[in-house]
Amino acid sequence: MSAIPHRPVSSAAPRIAKPFDWAGLVFAILLTLVIAVPLLVVATWAFTEVWRYPSLVPQKFGLRFWSQTLSRADVWEALFLSLRLTAVVTALSAVICLPAAYAFARLKFPGRNLLFLSFLASHAFPKFGLLVAIAGIFLHLGLISTFWGVVLIQLVGTLMLMIWVPVAAFQAVDRRMEEAARDAGAGPLRVFWSITLPQAGPTIAAAVLLTFVGTFYETEGAWLIGAPQVRTMPVLMISFINNQLVVQYGAVLSVMLWLPSFLALIFARRIVGTGAFARGFGA
C-alpha cells in the first residue's frame, strides 16, 4: 500500500518535542486513501474513453460517455423523479415520525412499549418477504407502478431510523430545560419547538440526512413496486449494468448519484455545523 512510507515518520514522533499529533495525521491520511481511492477510480472511469491493462492511467480521456448518458431522456427523468420521491418520503417521514418519537420519549400511554416494538419489528424480518406481501396488498389497491405506491413502500423503510434515533435524541434532552421553559411561560408546543427540537437538533438532522440518502439509494422497494413505470436513478443504473457491460455507463451514473448525497452533506454542514454534527452522532 502507498501508505507504508508514512510509517517511519510516526515511529520518529516520540523524539520530537513539539506535541504534533503524527498518529492523527497518519490516521487521517489512511482514512482519506481508503475512502478516496475507490471514488477516484470510479471518477476516472467516468471520464475515460480508452483504458487498457496494464497502463496506470487511461490512454484516452473524454466526455463521450457523459454526453451519451446525459443525452438520454430517461436518465434525467429518473434523476428528477428520484429527487422528488426522496424529498417527499423524507418530509413525510419526518412529519409522521418526529411527533411519534417525541410521544415515545416523553409521554406515558398504555401500549407504549408494544407499539414501539411493532415499529422496530418491521425490520426484524427478512425484508424482501415483507415487500412481496406489501406488493400483493398494493396490487389490490392499484398502487403498483405509481409514484405514491413507491412513496409508501419507501416510507415504511424509513420508519425505524426516523423513530429510533429521534427517540434517543428526545430522551437525552434535559427535562429540567423543558420545565424551565414552561416556567418562563411557554406552552407545550412552544417548548417543543423552541427547546426540545433545537436541543435534539443535531441528532435529528443526522437521522433526516441518513434517511434522505438511504431512500435515494433504495432499490428493492422502488423496483418491486415502481417497475416498470416509475424508474428511480438506482433502478435505472442497475438496468444499465445488467443490459450492457460497459464500465463507463455505470461510472458516469454513479458519479451522478454522488450529487444528492454531496448536496445533502453540504446542506447538513450549513444547518448543523461540523462540531455539532459530530456531537449528534455521538449522542
Added chain:
Amino acid sequence: MARLTIKGVSKSFGTGFAVNDVSLDVEDGELVCLLGPSGSGKSTLLRMIGGFERPSAGEILIDAKDVTRLPPERRPTGMVFQSHALWTHWNVFDNIAFGLRLRRRPRAEIRERVEQALAMVGLADYGQRMTTQLSGGQQQRVALARSLVLEPKILLLDEPFASLDQHLRERLREEVKDIQSRLGITTLFVTHGQDEALALADRIVVMRDGVMEQVAPPDVIYRAPRTEFVASFIGSMNFIRVTVEEGIGRHEDLTLPVPVADGPAVLGIRPEALSLTPSERPRAGRVHRSIDFGTHKLVDIDLLDGTRMKAMMPPETQVPRGLRVELGVSAFHVFRDGAQVYQAGARGSETERRVSHA
C-alpha cells in the same frame, strides 16, 4: 407581591407519601427556607407550587386564587432549578430574553430589561456568551436573572447554590437576599445548609419524611426546637439520656431539675451552654480532644457511658487531653418520645415567651 397559601397538600408517587398533609402560609415579601434531610420532600413541595407536579390532595392558592390545577406557564411563579437548566443552544442574552419574547414585549424594552437583569447579577458583559462557556457560579446567576427578569410574584429556589464553593455561595446568598427584599418577592428557598437558612430566612420550615416538623423564625428554631429532630438538625446539640425521678433528671455526670413526669427522657444541651470544671472524681468524663477555631475552642468530652459531648469554650481555655471534667449546664431542653416537653435556661425562657406570644 403575593401571598402563598398551601392547604393540606400531599403528594404520593405510588409508594408512600413524598409530601404529607403540608399546610403553610407565606406572607407577602417573606423569605421562607425549606430545610430537611435528603428525600424529605422539599423539592416535591416546591415543584407542586411551581406546577410541575400535581398534588394528590390539598390545594395551593396564590393571592387567594386557586392555582392547584394550572400548568406552570399560567402561574405567577418563577423557579430556579438546582441544575441551572439553562438552554444551551442559546446565548446568555437569549436565555434571559425568552420569557419576555413570549410576552411579546417590544424589542427595545427586552434589550433594556435583559441588560438590567444581567447587571443586577454582575454579568453585564456576558450577554453574547454561550451558556456552556460560563463557570458554574456564572451559570447559576444567569438562571437567577432569567427568573427575576420576569418579575415573578413568587420565586422558588431549589438548592440554587448547591454546586458552588463556600465563598461564592455566601456572596450569591447576599445578592439574592438583597434583590429579594428590594423587589419584595415572596420567596421559597430549599437548602441543605442550615447556616444558609439561618442567614437568609424570615422563617424556616424543617421537613422530615414529607411532614413539616416545625415552622418558625430562625432564632426560635435554634433556641426553642419543638422536637428532638429539629434540635439535632439545626446547629449542633448534645443529647444525653437521663432518668427523671420526682422532678430531678439524673445521669452519672449531671443532675438537673426537670419538672416532668417520672421516667426516661433525653436532655438536649447546646455546646455553648456547657461549661467545664476540672474534677478529681474518678468516674468523671475525660477530654478527648480540643479543636481551636480561633474565635472559640470546641472540646470533645467522652463520658464513661460512651456518650460524647461537645462544649464550646473561650479560645484561651487550656484543656489538655485526658483531663477529667465536671459538666455545668446553663440551658437545656428535655425531650420525650421525640417531642420537647420542657426547656430551661436564660435565653431559652426568653424565646419561650416569644413563642407563646406568636
